[in-house]
Amino acid sequence: MRLEYTEKQKKFRAEIRDWLAANVPRKPLKSFDTKEGFEEHRAWEGKLNEGRWSMVTWPKELGGRGCDLIEWLIFEEEYWSAGAPLRVNQNGIFLLGPTLMEHGSEEQKQKFLPRMASGADIWAQGWSEPGAGSDMAAIRTKAVRDGDHYVISGQKTWSTRAVWADWLFGLFRTDPNSQRHHGLSFVLLPLKSKGITIRPIKQLNGLTGFAEIFFDDVRVPVENRIGEEGAGWNIAMATAGFERGLMLRSPARFQKTARDLIALYQRHRDAADRDPMIKDNVMKSWMGAESYALSTYRTASRLARGGQIGAEASTNKIFWSELDVLMHETAMKILGPRAELMPDAPDGGDIDHWLDGYLFSLAGPIYAGTNEIQKNIIAERVLGLPRA
Numbered sequence: 001m002r003l004e005y006t007e008k009q010k011k012f013r014a015e016i017r018d019w020l021a022a023n024v025p026r027k028p029l030k031s032f033d034t035k036e037g038f039e040e041h042r043a044w045e046g047k048l049n050e051g052r053w054s055m056v057t058w059p060k061e062l063g064g065r066g067c068d069l070i071e072w073l074i075f076e077e078e079y080w081s082a083g084a085p086l087r088v089n090q091n092g093i094f095l096l097g098p099t100l101m102e103h104g105s106e107e108q109k110q111k112f113l114p115r116m117a118s119g120a121d122i123w124a125q126g127w128s129e130p131g132a133g134s135d136m137a138a139i140r141t142k143a144v145r146d147g148d149h150y151v152i153s154g155q156k157t158w159s160t161r162a163v164w165a166d167w168l169f170g171l172f173r174t175d176p177n178s179q180r181h182h183g184l185s186f187v188l189l190p191l192k193s194k195g196i197t198i199r200p201i202k203q204l205n206g207l208t209g210f211a212e213i214f215f216d217d218v219r220v221p222v223e224n225r226i227g228e229e230g231a232g233w234n235i236a237m238a239t240a241g242f243e244r245g246l247m248l249r250s251p252a253r254f255q256k257t258a259r260d261l262i263a264l265y266q267r268h269r270d271a272a273d274r275d276p277m278i279k280d281n282v283m284k285s286w287m288g289a290e291s292y293a294l295s296t297y298r299t300a301s302r303l304a305r306g307g308q309i310g311a312e313a314s315t316n317k318i319f320w321s322e323l324d325v326l327m328h329e330t331a332m333k334i335l336g337p338r339a340e341l342m343p344d345a346p347d348g349g350d351i352d353h354w355l356d357g358y359l360f361s362l363a364g365p366i367y368a369g370t371n372e373i374q375k376n377i378i379a380e381r382v383l384g385l386p387r388a
């Protein structure tokens with residue numbers, strides 16, 4: 001076993017580092033949970049695509065570089081270290097992209113992937129419904145076949161950035177007589193379709209990061225379905241595996257936060273040393289981020305040898321979401337009462353974006369399937385315990 005990077009990997013790292021140094025916007029972009037910030041981030045996606053850095057693991061003919069997962073991890077490390085903008089198209093490139101590669105037809109890949117890579121189409125995810133969050137098999141929004149179209153009626157909720165996104169990938173009940181996991185299909189549709197009403201929902205930080213989507217007899221061509229009719233559940237579970245197990249939250253994100261936390265601790269040692277738990281938690285954060293990185297390298301190597309992501313992806317999701325809360329809580333404690341100021345407050349000093357990060361970290365144990373649900377999955381499918 002050689003635990004070091006190859007010459008090719010080192011060259012790749014240097015190439016992305018140089019490109020980012022020349023291209024990352026000097027001034028941070030506005031939040032992508034605002035209309036203006038959303039468009040600024042879309043333009044950044046276009047720039048990344050011009051450099052063919054949008055999604056390095058995709059095949060060259062679809063705008064990628066045909067990289068393996070280790071190279072993707074290297075890309076992510078450089079991306080986060082460079083302080084590059086958050087990816088407004090993460091639902092597309094990290095979730096739907098891999099799903100289309102595996103389950104989409106050739107026409108669907110050609111139609112959707114290049115526009116996804118360039119940011120021309122930004123995607124939202126339409127799975128949750130008011131009565132179907134953790135219990136996603138309770139989905140009721142119907143897609144009734146009418147010739148070569150589906151007619152969709154019902155409601156989705158908590159759809160991230162659906163207020164400004166262009167397209168939605170969703171799970172819909174195509175067999176009206178079906179129960180639970182059966183009779184669901186994975187369908188793609190433009191959010192500007194006739195019959196769609198989008199109602200923004202404000203998040204804890206006051207920005208409209210979410211939306212409810214109402215479907216009133218929305219007509220969608222059958223050719224927008226991915227995979228067989230009724231096979232939506234299994235396809236969605238493959239997407240969820242990618243989301244929890246690998247792509248949505250790369251370790252580099254948490255390694256960067258851990259480094260920032262250490263720097264914050266070093267600047268505020270006096271305050272921090274008043275509470276001995278702070279030092280412990282700073283160390284725990286660094287160790288957690290490094291452990292997560294090593295574990296992800298192991299997963300990537302396993303997948304490269306033909307392995308699959310399975311139910312153990314749930315352990316990952318619990319780990320990174322709890323780590324993120326710990327890191328942000330520790331930063332809030334170091335900053336003390338100043339932590340609650342806005343970054344531009346006169347007495348803000350170096351409070352930076354810790355408050356915003358803290359509020360978002362609280363969502364980590366909820367999105368991509370709550371941590372309680374992940375624990376159920378681990379109990380039943382990894383440990384083989386009886387069903388609750």
Ligand SMILES: Cc1cc2nc3c(=O)[nH]c(=O)nc-3n(C[C@H](O)[C@H](O)[C@H](O)COP(=O)(O)OP(=O)(O)OC[C@H]3O[C@@H](n4cnc5c(N)ncnc54)[C@H](O)[C@@H]3O)c2cc1C
Binds near residue numbers: 128132
């Ligand atoms: C930041 C963020 C972004 C999101 N983005 C999207 C998106 O883009 N698209 C989308 O479709 N959805 C999105 N969601 C929604 C998310 O998937 C749901 O919030 C989540 O699945 C939980 O569903 P719920 O909110 O209906 O809670 P509920 O399912 O009502 O759960 C409430 C509580 O009960 C617990 N619980 C429920 N069932 C069980 C059980 N069987 N055993 C133990 N505990 C249980 C849960 O863990 C939770 O603590 C997002 C959520 C957040 C926070």
